[in-house]
Amino acid sequence: MSRRYITTAIPYVNSKPHLGFAMELVQADVIARHWRQRGHQVRFLTGTDDNSLKNALAAEAEGIPTRELVDRNAQTFHDLRGPLMLSFDDFIRTSADPRHQVGVDRLWKATEESGDLYRKHYEGLYCIGCEQFYAEDELRDGLCPEHHTRPQLVSEENWFFKLSRYEDQLRDLIESGRLRVEPASRRNEVLGFIRTGLQDFSISRSVERARGWGIPVPGDDDQVIYVWWDALGNYITALDYGTDGPHYRDWWVNSEDRTHVIGKGIVRFHAVYWPAMLLSAGVSLPSTIFVHDYLTVDGKKLGKSLGNAIDPTAIIDEYGADALRWWLLRDVPRVGDADFTTDRLIGRYHEDLANGLGNLINRTVSMIHKYRDGRVPDVVEPWRANKLTAAIDQAPGAIDSALERFDFRQATAALWQIVDEANRYVVEVEPWTLAKAEKAGDEVAGRRLSDTLGLLLQTCRVAANELTPFLPDAAARAIAQVSPLAERLPQPEPLFPRIET
RNA sequence: GGGGCGGUAGCUCAGCUGGUUAGAGCAGGGGACUCAUAAUCCCUGGGUCGCGGGUUCGAGCCCCGCCCGCCCUACCA
Numbered sequence: 001m002s003r004r005y006i007t008t009a010i011p012y013v014n015s016k017p018h019l020g021f022a023m024e025l026v027q028a029d030v031i032a033r034h035w036r037q038r039g040h041q042v043r044f045l046t047g048t049d050d051n052s053l054k055n056a057l058a059a060e061a062e063g064i065p066t067r068e069l070v071d072r073n074a075q076t077f078h079d080l081r082g083p084l085m086l087s088f089d090d091f092i093r094t095s096a097d098p099r100h101q102v103g104v105d106r107l108w109k110a111t112e113e114s115g116d117l118y119r120k121h122y123e124g125l126y127c128i129g130c131e132q133f134y135a136e137d138e139l140r141d142g143l144c145p146e147h148h149t150r151p152q153l154v155s156e157e158n159w160f161f162k163l164s165r166y167e168d169q170l171r172d173l174i175e176s177g178r179l180r181v182e183p184a185s186r187r188n189e190v191l192g193f194i195r196t197g198l199q200d201f202s203i204s205r206s207v208e209r210a211r212g213w214g215i216p217v218p219g220d221d222d223q224v225i226y227v228w229w230d231a232l233g234n235y236i237t238a239l240d241y242g243t244d245g246p247h248y249r250d251w252w253v254n255s256e257d258r259t260h261v262i263g264k265g266i267v268r269f270h271a272v273y274w275p276a277m278l279l280s281a282g283v284s285l286p287s288t289i290f291v292h293d294y295l296t297v298d299g300k301k302l303g304k305s306l307g308n309a310i311d312p313t314a315i316i317d318e319y320g321a322d323a324l325r326w327w328l329l330r331d332v333p334r335v336g337d338a339d340f341t342t343d344r345l346i347g348r349y350h351e352d353l354a355n356g357l358g359n360l361i362n363r364t365v366s367m368i369h370k371y372r373d374g375r376v377p378d379v380v381e382p383w384r385a386n387k388l389t390a391a392i393d394q395a396p397g398a399i400d401s402a403l404e405r406f407d408f409r410q411a412t413a414a415l416w417q418i419v420d421e422a423n424r425y426v427v428e429v430e431p432w433t434l435a436k437a438e439k440a441g442d443e444v445a446g447r448r449l450s451d452t453l454g455l456l457l458q459t460c461r462v463a464a465n466e467l468t469p470f471l472p473d474a475a476a477r478a479i480a481q482v483s484p485l486a487e488r489l490p491q492p493e494p495l496f497p498r499i500e501t
Numbered sequence: 502g503g504g505g506c507g508g509u510a511g512c513u514c515a516g517c518u519g520g521u522u523a524g525a526g527c528a529g530g531g532g533a534c535u536c537a538u539a540a541u542c543c544c545u546g547g548g549u550c551g552c553g554g555g556u557u558c559g560a561g562c563c564c565c566g567c568c569c570g571c572c573c574u575a576c577c578a
Contacts, residue, residue: 153532183506185506189506189573189574192505192573192574193573199545251543291571331513333513347513347528351527360537365537378533431536432534486510492537496538497538
């Protein structure tokens with residue numbers, strides 16, 4: 001039994017969450033639940049990044065105080081918990097949690113004491129959407145390549161962090177795998193970036209430019225801390241790093257695994273800046289950074305700033321959380337962007353959930369009612385079940401190794417080996433034929449009927465159990481369906497009703 | 502400009518260190534069965550594995566060039 005810590009990125013709260021962030025939350029949730037199921041102690045953190053200038057500007061645009069906008073929108077992120085069936089243990093808000101500010105202060109001072117902070121005049125083109133500076137030639141027609149907006153010319157004196165100092169260490173850490181970046185293509189991308197040479201970066205803004213919003217630089221009232229600097233800190237400030245609390249020691253310093261789940265757009269912050277900050281502060285590093293790609297919807301890019309964001313709760317309201325979680329896990333490849341359409345969502349739901357597992361459980365429970373009055377038969381000797389038992393034996397290990405690689409699609413496929421094999425098994429053994437023979441006085445057939453029905457029920461239990469990290473709610477319903485009450489199974493009821501269109 | 506990742510059956514994707522007739526799921530076609538949510542099970546795919554060369558006894562998997570998509574990166578005039 002070991003302690004493991006997993007986090008998502010914390011999104012800006014300038015608007016409501018979209019489907020892409022729902023995917024990240026679900027992915028992290030599956031890993032967290034899987035770890036718990038395999039007996040580890042787990043802490044799962046998510047939260048919101050409140051201190052962004054874009055939040056302040058969004059509030060200005062709405063004509064409300066920043067605090068009000070941030071509180072309101074942060075709530076919508078937190079509210080995903082129920083609909084998406086998330087199991088996070090903690091939710092941090094960088095503007096509202098005292099532990100965050102205390103932790104950021106400590107982190108700042110620790111890097112200062114290492115001699116890694118200095119003041120410098122800087123002039124550059126800053127994109128508020130990205131919260132980062134761009135070189136002129138990185139722009140497309142003078143516009144930010146991500147947001148297609150004109151960056152503003154900023155000229156002021158800021159604090160800088162000596163990132164350049166950590167170039168060799170970072171390269172060694174990533175090359176050696178002590179800091180694991182998955183998938184490998186992302187790791188190579190990061191190494192490529194490091195090899196071109198690391199430059200110190202600005203880690204503060206003037207209070208005026210920040211609209212007075214953000215965390216003050218310790219000992220410098222004219223500056224607030226660069227939003228990325230404080231945001232990255234959330235992974236440890238949430239653990240009371242600031243007060244050196246027990247959570248920090250348990251879940252960061254002494255944990256076996258510290259995994260960050262992030263999207264491809266913020267790899268550099270997590271695989272370069274963040275580890276360097278930690279090295280400077282004398283704090284241990286994360287062990288793994290898993291990078292997912294993006295979602296498109298109906299073939300189009302998805303983005304809050306691009307105006308076609310899709311609300312995950314709307315999908316859940318219409319098709320259910322099982323359908324959405326399942327699509328995100330079962331249909332999204334590990335590498336490459338995936339396109340979301342409602343047709344694909346419904347297709348996956350029907351094929352796998354309704355026709356596959358749902359039908360398997362339904363037919364199994366129905367037969368036990370029909371032939372055994374709802375009483376669960378003992379399995380004396382499994383009959384013609386080699387393939388089925390092999391599938392049952394192999395699935396958990398296959399799921400483990402797939403999730404070790406963050407390959408959700410392969411993990412769910414491994415689980416479905418059981419379901420598919422069980423549906424074949426039903427046709428193979430023809431319980432209805434055995435039932436007729438039994439009725440005609442064939443005791444051997446009767447014995448075999450009990451064995452096969454008992455085995456099928458056991459199979460359903462295994463499948464339901466392994467399904468828990470992926471679809472916790474459906475798995476619980478499935479387990480209830482195959483668990484006797486007063487010696488009898490509940491009446492069969494479709495677990496996954498078909499979606500009428 | 503350099504680098505990376507993709508380009509495999511109508512669709513979505515697997516193909517480990519190169520090796521018998523290139524796979525899965527879905528869709529389509531045919532059949533079986535009846536326990537079940539018009540579900541399930543079986544059979545059915547002859548696809549220039551982006552294009553063109555090369556290495557090899559043998560390449561989807563290696564090398565070279567090119568085309569398309571996405572991404573990272575760069576002080577061309």
